[in-house]
Amino acid sequence: MSATDTAKLPAPAAAPDTAPRSPWGEVLHSLSRSGTFLTGLAIVVFWIVCALFGQYFVPYDPLASDIINALTPPSADHWFGTDQLGRDVFSRVIVGSRDILTVAPLATILATIAGTALGLLIGYFRGIVDDIVSRVLEAFMAIPVVIIALLAIVALGTSKITVIVVIGLSFAPIIARTVRSAVLAERELDYVAAAKLRHEGALHTMFVEILPNVIPPILVETTVRLGYAIFAVATLSFMGFGIQPPSPDWGLSISSNYGMIGGGFWWTVLFDALAIASLVIGVNLVADGVHGAFND
Amino acid sequence: MVFLGGQVLPGNVGRSILGPFADQRAVDALNHSLGVDRPLLVQYGSWIWNFLHGDMGTSYVFRAPVAPFVMDALGNSMKLALVAFVLVVPIGILGGVIAALNFNRPLDRIISLGGLSVTVLPEFVTGIILILIFGVWLRWLPIAAAWPKGAGFLTQLYYLILPSLPLFLVLFGYIARMARSGMIEALDSDYTRTAVLKGLPWRTVIWRHVLRNALLPTITVIATQTGYLIGGLVVIETLFRYQGIGSLIFTAARGKDFPMLEAGILTIGIVYAVATLIADFLYSVLNPRIRLGAEQ
Numbered sequence: 146m147s148a149t150d151t152a153k154l155p156a157p158a159a160a161p162d163t164a165p166r167s168p169w170g171e172v173l174h175s176l177s178r179s180g181t182f183l184t185g186l187a188i189v190v191f192w193i194v195c196a197l198f199g200q201y202f203v204p205y206d207p208l209a210s211d212i213i214n215a216l217t218p219p220s221a222d223h224w225f226g227t228d229q230l231g232r233d234v235f236s237r238v239i240v241g242s243r244d245i246l247t248v249a250p251l252a253t254i255l256a257t258i259a260g261t262a263l264g265l266l267i268g269y270f271r272g273i274v275d276d277i278v279s280r281v282l283e284a285f286m287a288i289p290v291v292i293i294a295l296l297a298i299v300a301l302g303t304s305k306i307t308v309i310v311v312i313g314l315s316f317a318p319i320i321a322r323t324v325r326s327a328v329l330a331e332r333e334l335d336y337v338a339a340a341k342l343r344h345e346g347a348l349h350t351m352f353v354e355i356l357p358n359v360i361p362p363i364l365v366e367t368t369v370r371l372g373y374a375i376f377a378v379a380t381l382s383f384m385g386f387g388i389q390p391p392s393p394d395w396g397l398s399i400s401s402n403y404g405m406i407g408g409g410f411w412w413t414v415l416f417d418a419l420a421i422a423s424l425v426i427g428v429n430l431v432a433d434g435v436h437g438a439f440n441d
Numbered sequence: 442m443v444f445l446g447g448q449v450l451p452g453n454v455g456r457s458i459l460g461p462f463a464d465q466r467a468v469d470a471l472n473h474s475l476g477v478d479r480p481l482l483v484q485y486g487s488w489i490w491n492f493l494h495g496d497m498g499t500s501y502v503f504r505a506p507v508a509p510f511v512m513d514a515l516g517n518s519m520k521l522a523l524v525a526f527v528l529v530v531p532i533g534i535l536g537g538v539i540a541a542l543n544f545n546r547p548l549d550r551i552i553s554l555g556g557l558s559v560t561v562l563p564e565f566v567t568g569i570i571l572i573l574i575f576g577v578w579l580r581w582l583p584i585a586a587a588w589p590k591g592a593g594f595l596t597q598l599y600y601l602i603l604p605s606l607p608l609f610l611v612l613f614g615y616i617a618r619m620a621r622s623g624m625i626e627a628l629d630s631d632y633t634r635t636a637v638l639k640g641l642p643w644r645t646v647i648w649r650h651v652l653r654n655a656l657l658p659t660i661t662v663i664a665t666q667t668g669y670l671i672g673g674l675v676v677i678e679t680l681f682r683y684q685g686i687g688s689l690i691f692t693a694a695r696g697k698d699f700p701m702l703e704a705g706i707l708t709i710g711i712v713y714a715v716a717t718l719i720a721d722f723l724y725s726v727l728n729p730r731i732r733l734g735a736e737q
Binding site: 288289290291292295296298299372376379380383384385396399403406407409411414415418419421422425426429433 | 557558561562563564565566569570572573576577578584585669671672675676679680690691694695697702706709710
């Protein structure tokens with residue numbers, strides 16, 4: 146009996162498969178079945194929880210130094226050892242996700258908003274506007290982000306806002322390009338012609354008619370960009386142009402400790418490096434999953 | 442643009458060299474001797490004119506002409522980039538080809554997923570992990586790219602292996618992915634089927650028909666990665682304390698040595714333009730369907 150019971154069980158679950166689903170329901174459904182997406186999501190959620198609540202459950206204050214116990218190797222007291230100021234590496238790695246997880250998403254949101262607006266404009270108007278703006282964007286994309294950031298930060302000084310603006314604006318052209326090509330396809334469709342016949346204004350047509358239809362590529366590009374934003378923030382922090390001390394940020398910790406790894410103090414950098422690696426790979430798995438869900 | 446970023450934004454050059462407590466007359470005198478009190482357009486004109494004549498200006502910090510510093514650094518960086526390229530181009534293409542020939546089998550999955558994971562990681566993260574493995578634990582390779590003076594070619598190569606590996610890893614993913622998708626497309630094409638059906642041995646089909654077509658897009662990718670490579674060099678050279686163009690720009694940016702910074706970045710721009718030109722040329726040589734300047 147039990148065998149037939151279990152055999153029957155999938156039936157009600159399978160029934161909704163045949164029922165028509167809204168496009169968004171379809172996407173959510175395929176996301177919930179994508180191993181790539183779920184693995185990535187688990188990693189990202191883990192770090193978000195650490196960023197939000199890490200300070201309440203870490204064993205030590207991540208900023209408290211204890212010079213007598215400086216540079217002790219991993220032990221039962223200090224799971225990941227201590228750094229040159231005697232700060233607990235485990236606590237710092239857990240709390241270290243906080244700054245990068247504020248700066249990188251804000252930069253990505255800025256890039257998405259600016260890039261989408263720009264992409265809609267040049268895709269909708271085409272012609273000379275498109276020609277000029279596209280060339281300028283290409284010129285920008287040819288310069289590595291690190292170089293742009295270096296120049297901007299030298300000129301404007303280091304702050305989280307500068308980092309957000311620099312990364313946001315240097316990613317905006319890439320999003321604009323994606324949006325532009327999506328808009329070019331959409332603007333030939335009947336519903337856009339209908340809006341024009343109704344004498345809707347250009348702004349209305351762009352943002353009310355076309356925008357909802359180009360959300361999928363924007364969403365995919367945004368998740369991909371988030372991965373690169375984390376890459377860029379970590380790199381800038383490592384170079385000393387990003388998040389500033391005494392934040393327990395990962396890139397920053399590596400830059401202040403890697404000078405000593407020749408002495409064998411591997412625990413001061415390894416765990417931070419692995420933390421960045423896991424977060425970047427997690428976000429990229431999510432991006433891969435989202436990409437797959439929209440293109441099936 | 443580089444000039445504007447470097448020269449205009451930082452404000453008063455004399456003030457930033459002499460510090461906030463310097464006498465205003467001293468600041469004015471220094472500004473005059475550096476020529477930065479002239480109108481902007483005049484400064485820009487003379488800068489471009491001198492640069493074209495090989496005079497890149499005088500470093501604010503070293504009080505010496507910039508050109509020898511930049512040329513030395515460029516030479517060092519080229520060595521590093523060359524080692525990375527010589528390793529990655531054949532291995533990346535080979536990886537992509539093997540993956541495509543084993544399409545959807547475990548070997549393909551390993552190469553594709555592994556390539557993707559290492560590509561998305563920041564260079565300093567893979568760099569740190571590689572330093573720990575090969576430099577600190579195994580002690581096979583030196584952890585700083587500073588060879589003894591007058592070292593021979595092989596010694597230099599030995600010191601350059603570790604710094605080139607993070608660049609290798611990032612580029613490997615891109616190149617392998619392009620080579621793989623190019624191969625899969627070519628294997629699926631009509632001309633491959635024709636070649637197989639007319640009885641050519643499999644080896645000949647792969648070498649003469651598939652590879653030639655599959656590798657064209659890969660060349661473009663390799664060229665566009667030069668831009669990335671330059672951004673990567675800034676990070677890698679800092680991490681390995683290597684006197685290349687990347688660390689030159691980094692040091693100049695930190696020391697607010699604007700002539701050095703501008704010369705470094707302009708040099709990089711020229712290298713990038715030349716690399717793109719060479720790629721276009723190679724592409725047209727390898728692809729008989731596109732001849733530069735051919736009549737339609």
